[in-house]
Amino acid sequence: MVDVILGLQWGDEGKGKIVDYFAPEYDVIARFQGGPNAGHTLYIDKKKMVLHQIPSGIFHENKINLIGNGVVLDPVTLKRECESVAGLGVDYKKNLFISERAHLILPTHRALDKASETAKGNEKIGSTLKGISPAYMDKTGRNGLRVGDLLDKSFITQYIRLRLKHQKLLENFSFTEDISDWEEEFFAALEFLKELQIVNGEYFINDKIQQGKKILAEGAQGSMLDVDFGTFPFVTSSSTISAGVCTGLGIAPQKIKEVLGVTKAYCTRVGSGPFPTELNDEAGESLRQIGNEFGSTTGRPRRCGWIDLVALQFACMINGVTQLVMTKADVMDSLDTLQVCTSYNVNGQEQSQIPFQMSRIKIEPVYKAFDGWKTDITGLKTFADLPEKMKIYIGYLDKTLGVPIKYISNGPGSDQIIMAS
Numbered sequence: 001m002v003d004v005i006l007g008l009q010w011g012d013e014g015k016g017k018i019v020d021y022f023a024p025e026y027d028v029i030a031r032f033q034g035g036p037n038a039g040h041t042l043y044i045d046k047k048k049m050v051l052h053q054i055p056s057g058i059f060h061e062n063k064i065n066l067i068g069n070g071v072v073l074d075p076v077t078l079k080r081e082c083e084s085v086a087g088l089g090v091d092y093k094k095n096l097f098i099s100e101r102a103h104l105i106l107p108t109h110r111a112l113d114k115a116s117e118t119a120k121g122n123e124k125i126g127s128t129l130k131g132i133s134p135a136y137m138d139k140t141g142r143n144g145l146r147v148g149d150l151l152d153k154s155f156i157t158q159y160i161r162l163r164l165k166h167q168k169l170l171e172n173f174s175f176t177e178d179i180s181d182w183e184e185e186f187f188a189a190l191e192f193l194k195e196l197q198i199v200n201g202e203y204f205i206n207d208k209i210q211q212g213k214k215i216l217a218e219g220a221q222g223s224m225l226d227v228d229f230g231t232f233p234f235v236t237s238s239s240t241i242s243a244g245v246c247t248g249l250g251i252a253p254q255k256i257k258e259v260l261g262v263t264k265a266y267c268t269r270v271g272s273g274p275f276p277t278e279l280n281d282e283a284g285e286s287l288r289q290i291g292n293e294f295g296s297t298t299g300r301p302r303r304c305g306w307i308d309l310v311a312l313q314f315a316c317m318i319n320g321v322t323q324l325v326m327t328k329a330d331v332m333d334s335l336d337t338l339q340v341c342t343s344y345n346v347n348g349q350e351q352s353q354i355p356f357q358m359s360r361i362k363i364e365p366v367y368k369a370f371d372g373w374k375t376d377i378t379g380l381k382t383f384a385d386l387p388e389k390m391k392i393y394i395g396y397l398d399k400t401l402g403v404p405i406k407y408i409s410n411g412p413g414s415d416q417i418i419m420a421s
């Protein structure tokens with residue numbers, strides 16, 4: 001059977017830590033979408049590690065980690081990351097597998113991402129500049145190069161042809177930066193990639209399922225960044241929701257069992273786009289400082305705000321979430337009052353659904369206030385130990401979302417997690 005862990009907000013919910021926590025219960029940990037725009041933070045023996053391309057199960061011995069066909073792969077980032085996990089004793093040559101159908105991110109994709117963002121000016125998406133959108137455009141535009149193509153004699157010819165297309169586009173953007181260094185690194189990384197275990201991902205994973213192995217699919221980004229259901233156009237370019245597991249790994253829908261949705265106890269977003277509950281004041285700054293809300297991939301300050309139950313209910317619906325994991329509850333330990341957005345007010349009308357176009361309308365969040373628990377929860381181990389006021393907060397979310405909060409993360413450490421009773 002296949003279980004899924006994915007983000008319900010705008011990314012950075014703490015998926016990496018949660019996948020690492022559950023990895024011992026599984027045989028295979030598989031990324032199904034996204035690319036090096038992801039930054040998943042784990043603490044391995046108290047040492048901080050941020051993974052961009054490699055699944056978050058890599059630090060567990062004898063666990064298979066698969067980069068699925070739905071991922072876009074930057075060989076340069078992958079090589080760097082393999083070298084850094086090897087420094088912590090990981091045998092990536094044994095435990096890491098890559099689908100031959102995963103699309104490659106070329107140096108010109110990164111250049112196109114940058115050129116396109118610059119051309120958008122004030123309307124820029126705030127992309128991570130990792131080449132994600134151009135790489136997915138080449139996938140759906142049927143131009144892209146895949147990992148499996150590397151092993152073909154015609155690879156260089158195909159590469160040159162695509163590079164030429166990209167160059168014409170870059171000229172239209174008046175992009176003049178020299179990318180020859182990027183290209184040199186890219187070709188060195190391709191040689192490295194060729195030596196890794198490149199597999200037919202869909203047979204590989206279905207064989208494992210047939211053998212009764214347990215699969216954990218790891219999402220990147222968050223549901224509100226999904227290309228179909230997110231706050232378009234301020235989204236990423238892949239299917240970040242549970243349906244993406246099927247297309248991103250080659251798994252049939254009925255194989256999926258549990259969908260664990262990860263949400264912060266508040267909310268953050270990095271990059272541009274609508275964020276109804278954003279706090280542009282001291283309260284937001286305080287969440288940023290206490291929660292250390294700075295991007296794991298780009299270092300940008302994350303925008304912070306209150307938890308948004310309209311968005312969370314929507315995310316639970318489109319993902320079929322069966323269990324919730326709440327992270328960073330400890331960040332709110334010192335607050336006197338917390339707010340929960342229960343509906344939106346749009347032009348004087350209260351609504352509980354996500355509007356079609358969130359960026360062109362003014363949304364005023366309707367809040368319900370809760371007393372803060374004013375207790376340091378970072379050392380607590382059981383649900384019974386949690387302060388009563390926190391249990392009230394959790395109970396309200398459970399009831400409103402109609403999905404139980406099964407786990408509460410009370411610190412970044414790998415052992416800081418409490419199972420709800």
Ligand code: GDP
Pocket residue numbers: 007011012013014015016017038039040041042291292295296327328329330331409410411412413
């Ligand atoms: P991901 O992209 O969803 O894996 O999340 P990121 O790693 O980008 O961001 C989550 C950040 O919060 C990281 O710095 C984690 O170490 C940290 N973190 C995760 N869970 C908790 C928690 O329960 N409490 C606190 N204080 N930090 C957490």
Ligand code: IMO
Pocket residue numbers: 007010011012013037038039040125126127128129130131132133219220221222225234235236237270271272296
């Ligand atoms: P993880 O997996 C938070 C955001 C970018 C930008 C938008 C599009 O760590 O949660 P892209 O580079 O994908 O074209 O950028 O999506 N974004 C993320 N925000 N966490 C992420 O990943 C993100 N990946 C992309 O900031 O707003």
Ligand code: MG
Pocket residue numbers: 011012013038039040041296297
């Ligand atoms: Mg992240």
